[in-house]
Amino acid sequence: GAVVSQHPSWVICKSGTSVKIECRSLDFQATTMFWYRQFPKQSLMLMATSNEGSKATYEQGVEKDKFLINHASLTLSTLTVTSAHPEDSSFYICSASTGSSENDEQYFGPGTRLTVT
Amino acid sequence: LAKTTQPISMDSYEGQEVNITCSHNNIATNDYITWYQQFPSQGPRFIIQGYKTKVTNEVASLFIPADRKSSTLSLPRVSLSDTAVYYCLVGSRDDKIIFGKGTRLHILP
Numbered sequence: 593g594a595v596v597s598q599h600p601s602w603v604i605c606k607s608g609t610s611v612k613i614e615c616r617s618l619d620f621q622a623t624t625m626f627w628y629r630q631f632p633k634q635s636l637m638l639m640a641t642s643n644e645g646s647k648a649t650y651e652q653g654v655e656k657d658k659f660l661i662n663h664a665s666l667t668l669s670t671l672t673v674t675s676a677h678p679e680d681s682s683f684y685i686c687s688a689s690t691g692s693s694e695n696d697e698q699y700f701g702p703g704t705r706l707t708v709t
Numbered sequence: 710l711a712k713t714t715q716p717i718s719m720d721s722y723e724g725q726e727v728n729i730t731c732s733h734n735n736i737a738t739n740d741y742i743t744w745y746q747q748f749p750s751q752g753p754r755f756i757i758q759g760y761k762t763k764v765t766n767e768v769a770s771l772f773i774p775a776d777r778k779s780s781t782l783s784l785p786r787v788s789l790s791d792t793a794v795y796y797c798l799v800g801s802r803d804d805k806i807i808f809g810k811g812t813r814l815h816i817l818p
Contacts (some may be wrong), residue, residue: 596752626805635796636753636808685752687806697743698806700752 594620596688598701605676605708612672613704615686621666622688626698627659630683642669676708713797718813727784729812731797734778739801742773742780747794747811756795757782792816 595618605611615625623644628636640650640661648661660672669688673680687700714732721727733742741760745753757764759771759780770783784791796811 598752628808635810638805638807641805683750687752697755697758700745700754703750703752705750 594618594688594690594697594699596622596686596699596701598684598686598704600704601702602705603707605706607677607708608675610672610674611676611706612670613684613686613706615669615671615688615701617667617688617699620688620690622669622690623666625663625669625686625688627661627669627671628685628687630685630703636685639671673706676706678708681706681708713799713809715795715797715809715812717810718815720815720817721787722817723788724786727787727791727814727816729782729784729795729797729814730779731782732779733797733799736777736799737801740777740799741801742771742777743798743800743806744769744771744782745796745798747796753796753808787814787816789816789818 597616599614603611625642627639629639630636638651639654640648642648642661642663644663644666650656658674663669683703683705685703687698689698741758743758744756746756747753757766757769757771759773761773764771772781792815794811794813796808798806
């Protein structure tokens with residue numbers, strides 16, 4: 593099946609710094625990618641929808657200036673957490689769809705554990 | 710997007726068949742039903758998807774009654790490694806996926 597990777601798998605950063613997380617579709621082109629955040633023992637929360645070549649669409653309550661999303665190619669989307677704070681510590685997961693009319697399965701990345709100290 | 714309701718948690722024993730039911734009373738005509746599995750610190754993994762009646766693959770079966778207001782994920786002969794959170798999702802193609810709380814399945818030896 594289609595594979596989605598994320599890099600890094602985990603990162604520790606100091607408060608006030610910025611962190612970039614990459615999401616790649618390895619063997620298919622993804623017009624649309626999604627970014628989620630998951631706190632311990634909670635469900636995934638959709639943060640934004642990333643469309644190749646256009647601005648991302650953010651969910652209500654998600655600060656677009658704090659969580660910068662860039663989808664520069666059909667295989668890569670990046671999420672940058674700017675001026676990170678300890679409350680941004682979470683598990684960040686991306687997903688991508690092939691966009692096929694016959695299979696609308698979304699493929700999820702393995703996630704990135706962000707810890708802000 | 711249709712809301713879904715699932716049991717918060719379930720326990721079962723190794724070798725048993727586990728059925729997890731999901732309610733989606735407001736499902737729309739063009740909505741599909743999809744189930745995902747998630748292990749701790751991993752991304753969700755697709756299990757099965759269906760529109761109506763019954764769908765079966767190598768890991769699970771999905772039963773959908775005629776009114777489509779509910780669905781049941783059936784896991785045959787579970788093992789300890791099936792301990793995970795299972796999410797029932799309803800939506801049409803191209804919809805963004807909104808996750809509910811999921812069902813925390815705990816398999817006991």
